[in-house]
Amino acid sequence: MKILIIGATSAIAKATARIYAERGQELFLIARNEEKLDALSADLTVRGAQRVGHAVVDLNKYRDHGKAIDAAFDFLATIDIALICHGSLPDQDASEINFKLAEREINTNGLSVISLLTILSPKLKQQGNGTIAVITSVAGDRGRASNFVYGAAKSMVSAYLQGMRGKLFPHKVHMVDIRPGLVDSPMTAHLKKGLLWSSPESIANKIVAGIAAGKHTLYAPGYWRVIMFVVRLIPEFIFKRLKF
Ligand SMILES: NC(=O)c1ccc[n+]([C@@H]2O[C@H](COP(=O)([O-])OP(=O)(O)OC[C@H]3O[C@@H](n4cnc5c(N)ncnc54)[C@H](OP(=O)(O)O)[C@@H]3O)[C@@H](O)[C@H]2O)c1
DSSP states (O other): OEEEEETTTSHHHHHHHHHHHHTTOEEEEEESOHHHHHHHHHHHHHTTOSEEEEEEOOTTOGGGHHHHHHHHHHHHSSOSEEEEOOOOOOOHHHHTTOHHHHHHHHIIIIIHHHHHHHHHHHHHHHHTOEEEEEEOOGGGSSOOTTSHHHHHHHHHHHHHHHHHHHHHGGGTEEEEEEEEOEEOSGGGTTSOOOTTEEOHHHHHHHHHHHHHTTOSEEEESTHHHHHHHHHHHSOHHHHTTOOO
């Protein structure tokens, strides 16, 4: 299989790439840090990847997206799976009163993904097959006082994916919305960990299995589907009083 991973140096992306490498797949990686990309490419090659290529892009620079995706197609020729993983966890208090900050976070978590989808989707449509999988978040399921800049951006991507899934269905292109819960990664290094936390490796296993199974919305781990179902049921007059 030929796999494009965008935001490839994220902890969840790396763990996922390792599974594909161990299965002997061909990979093309896109991320912003060349040193990390070189190290990851070498690691994936040692683990058994058939071939590994990469491109360095700051994903908030939309004008560079087309060139990077062209490089991926030049390397792989066709793409079976495109997995979009990059993201950032905003400082909620700072970004809700500073539009420049909010804009940057919404760009990283929302609009940059939509830019990539507008480039990838016609190419996969033309191929007539393939899967585009995007890591969003359970945070997009309901706007919470503690995390709504991030939640709003992720929710935008989830709605976009849902619509695009219908649009691309007749063309045999599948869209997977991956919604992890709490994952112990560099993004959350500053947060206190508890029972509901997962490792990037366990999320990676669920991503690989979920893509292979053709899931639409993949809560990872699966119990987050139940948690978020309950969270969505809480009436707003109670929800607005909750501090989480
Ligand atoms: N951790 C969680 O609890 C959690 C929960 C739900 C969803 N998610 C989502 O899971 C995905 C992966 O996150 P993670 O947990 O694996 O965290 P992570 O290791 O901190 O990964 C975040 C990645 O995003 C990359 N990135 C940020 N801004 C970028 C930009 N402008 N251009 C290019 N790359 C950029 C970072 O690049 P560098 O490596 O160069 O810093 C980093 O590799 C994200 O979409 C995140 O929102 C995470």
